[in-house]
Amino acid sequence: NAGVMQNPRHLVRRRGQEARLRCSPMKGHSHVYWYRQLPEEGLKFMVYLQKENIIDESGMPKERFSAEFPKEGPSILRIQQVVRGDSAAYFCASSSGTEPGELFFGEGSRLTVL
């Protein structure tokens, strides 16, 4: 039973380029969450999606960041015109939406902006 799959595991971009991070939830899970972890800092919630809907994007920066979870295919976190401050580990998690509501996390995608 595959867990949450994230790719790429490592991504290097130059300032101004776009970064696309993909997340395939666990089988049967329809809830996806994205978190960001800056170097030496804690996990910060970014966005919570259910299939085709954004439920909570209170942690998403207002500009350059977007997320989607289409009916078919993985969830995508897109960062346009990356800056050095976007360098971080981006973790995706999924859940079934039923009790006990635990989130299962992927191994993360590490973005480095040069």
Place this chain on the structure above:
Amino acid sequence: DAKTTQPPSMDCAEGRAANLPCNHSTISGNEYVYWYRQIHSQGPQYIIHGLKNNETNEMASLIITEDRKSSTLILPHATLRDTAVYYCIVRVAPWNSGGSNYKLTFGKGTLLTVNP
């Protein structure tokens, strides 16, 4: 969701029990206590959760005080691989409250270092 307070770091000898405390004095009646951990550079891992009663699974035990204002996560026989940041999170159960937001908010956690 209620706030939690955890010590920033703790040490434990390998093979001994690790007892990680968490204060959640403002917890309300419909809030659960969840514990996660993050081993360096890996994704966080669910450990256990509880509401009122003590809970045990293959990873750990969770002891919640009668007034629910604090809890303790117990790793009965800590190993070197248990070195990680442990997060105590309090959250309303959305399936009980008619809500639909299942997100978890992580604090700074406790860095547990298991020493040989």
